[in-house]
Amino acid sequence: MSHRLLFDDRFADLVESGAKTQTIRRLHDELPRPGDRLQLCRAHSAPVLFTILNAVCTSVQPLRIYKDRPTWTAVELDGEYLILTHIRDLALADGFARTMDFLRYFERKGLPFEGVLIKWAARPEHPHTxxxxxxxxxxxxxxxxxxxxxxxxxxxxxxxxxxxxxxxxxxxxxx
Structure with missing residues (x-):
């Protein structure tokens, strides 16, 4: 099965360079599964999408971000509570410069956040190229x-x- 993922310019450049090989998305009915083809596209206001990269989904893990206490935002990946260093690693891999930028991004989207972490590997256009x-x-x-x-x-x-x-x-x- 094939899925299209859209990225704004901030993240699209990181996807194109290969620095970003994962994305966090809200839960919905048609999530990719490992082995599915992914078409990673730059989101524009124009009606035509620009494909950045064709990839293969390598993993999909449940992710939850929520307020654990009034001053603490917690992150769970695959049901495991992440400590601060693992949250930092997740934030950096997802294209954020700092952990606080990552947490504030999701706080602005509204907590609790229920979603998935989707990872991919680039694939050649044709296997016999x-x-x-x-x-x-x-x-x-x-x-x-x-x-x-x-x-x-x-x-x-x-x-x-x-x-x-x-x-x-x-x-x-x-x-």
Missing amino acids: PPPMRECCTCKHEGKSIKDWPCRTSMNAVGLMCWEPKEAHNGTART
Whole structure:
């Protein structure tokens, strides 16, 4: 199944850079499950959405944020009460600079907050997309067609690599 998640500019840049690989969302009927495809989009006022990244959902965990005492906001992840250092780690991973920014964000949305923590891993556009081409480690192929290269090459997991040089760069044959 495929799901679309929208991010405002503040978080979209972090998603695009790979610094943010999770999001917190309110509970609703159509939540992703691990293995589902995610289309991560930049939310604009324009009618067309811009896809930042295609990803695969790796986990969905229940999350609850609530006032434990008048001066303390508590966070539970998967039913476990988080201590302050774990709340800080959660806040930083979710794109907040400080723990207090994270807690105030959810306090403004209204507490108690019942939701989920969704994590993802980026996925290539197509599973059979070849890796980026690399320059041959022995020869210089700049601007030449492959048949004019001064070596014999083969494609492996890292790209095009020499396996038998035809001649050395100084014109002498190699063995």
